[in-house]
Amino acid sequence: MRRPLVAGNWKMYKTAEPAEELARSIVAQVGRDCEVVDVVLCPPFTSLQAVHEALAGTPIALGAQNMHWENEGAFTGEISPAMILTTGCTYVILGHSERRQYFAETDEQVNRKLKAALGAGLSPIVCVGETLQQREAGQIEAVVLGQVQAALQGLSESELLKIALAYEPVWAIGTGRTATPAQAEEVHSLIRTSLHQQYGEGVAGALRIQYGGSVKPENAAELFTQKNIDGGLIGGAALKADSFAAIVKAAC
Ligand code: 13P
Secondary structure, three states: OOOOOOEEOOOOOOHHHHHHHHHHHHHHHHHHHHHHHHHHHHHOOOHHHHHHHHHOOOEEEEEOOOOOOOOOOOOOOOOOHHHHHHOOOOOOOOHHHHOOOOOOOOOHHHHHHHHHHOOOOOEEEEOOOOOOHHHOOOOHHHHHHHHHHHHOOOEEEEEEEOEEEEEOOOHHHOOOOOOHHHHHHHHHHHHHHHHHHHOOOOHHOOEEEEEEEEOOOHHHHHHHHOOOEEEEEEHHHHHHHHHHOOOHHOOO
C-alpha cells in the first residue's frame, strides 16, 4: 500500500515568527500520526529556516513552494535547488496552478525544474489540474494527462518513484468548492491508468497522487479513503494547527 502524504502549502502567508509558532503547534498536535503518514510543511522561502528549527528532531519534513532549475546564475529574484537545500528542505512543490496561472509557468519549465529537483536529491510534488472552463469543455483528461506527461518527460523509472503528483482542480482551490470524492477519484484513476500504460505496474502502483483543493477536516477522510487518493496538498486549512492536524489524522 502507498503511504499517505499530507503537505501544507502555506502559499504567501506567515513571516518567520508566526511561521515558527504555527510549525510548533502542528508538531504538538500531529504527535504520533506521522508514524503512518508522511507530513510536510511548505512555508514561504523567508520562513524556511525558522520552520526548519521548529521541526528539528521531528519526523515532519520541510518543503519549498517553487524553485529555479539552475543552481546559480543571473536570475534576479529566483531561488535555486542548492539554496533551498541549505534551509533543510527535502521536498519542493512544482508547477502549482498559481505559478502556471499568474507567473506563466509552462509544462516545459515544470519538467526542467523537476529534473533539477531530482538531481539535487529533493522529493518533488508536481501539481496538475484543469480550470473550470476546461472541465466544462470536456477537456479534463486531455489537460491533466497532458500536464502529467509533459512534466514527467525524460525521467527514468527510479526517478519517477521519487515523485508525488498532486491533482488540484483549479476551480476547487481556495473556493470552498471541493471536488466530490467521486469527481476526484475519477481523475486520480485516469492518471494512474495512464501511468500504468506508459510506465508499467511498478511506477503506477507506487507513485503517490495527492488531492488538493478546499480540503478541510470535514471532507478529508472521505477523499483520502478513495482508492487512488494518497493524501492531500492543503492550502487554507494548513494555516491553522488544529485543522491541519485533523486532516493528517484523517489520512491515518
Ligand atoms: P486550498 O486548500 O486553500 O483550496 O488550496 C489548495 C492548494 O492550492 C494547495 O496547494
